[in-house]
Amino acid sequence: MSAGSSGDGASRQGSIVVLVVDSDEHARFIYRSMLLHHGYDVVTVSDGPTGLQICDASPPNVIVIDVDPPTCSSLDIVRALAEHPRYRGRTIAMTRRAMHHEQPALRAIHFAALLIKPVDPKLVVSAVRGAFGIAD
Numbered sequence: 001m002s003a004g005s006s007g008d009g010a011s012r013q014g015s016i017v018v019l020v021v022d023s024d025e026h027a028r029f030i031y032r033s034m035l036l037h038h039g040y041d042v043v044t045v046s047d048g049p050t051g052l053q054i055c056d057a058s059p060p061n062v063i064v065i066d067v068d069p070p071t072c073s074s075l076d077i078v079r080a081l082a083e084h085p086r087y088r089g090r091t092i093a094m095t096r097r098a099m100h101h102e103q104p105a106l107r108a109i110h111f112a113a114l115l116i117k118p119v120d121p122k123l124v125v126s127a128v129r130g131a132f133g134i135a136d
Helices: 008-012 025-037 048-057 074-083 100-107 121-131
Strands: 002-004 017-021 041-045 062-066 091-095 113-116
Touching: 017 025, 017 048, 025 041, 025 121, 041 048, 048 062, 048 074, 062 074, 062 121, 074 091, 091 121, 113 121
Parallel strands: 017 041, 017 062, 062 091, 091 113
Antiparallel strands: 002 041
């Protein structure tokens, strides 16, 4: 788990905490760096169960989660987070499931955004802003 703050930049966003859940260490680093640069506080974890623990212990304002981690229950975890009243409309999903027949189940979940990997880190920042109605 990794956490970080960008000092005065966090206050620009009202101390919005973003939880990034991705099994890819490099992706977590990139998204964390970009979000910190834009003034968000960021917590990163490598799996859904740890993400759930973070949400219970210290709820973030928004979740960015890879729905393709190497655990069989990942979609159940993503669905539970996205449907939770606190995170409804504040969960951003990323997936490699680019095939049209694979997306309906994902689109039925109440995500703020569904991004197809590989995801430009700028799109992640834009999706986080969009979850709060902040214009780019």
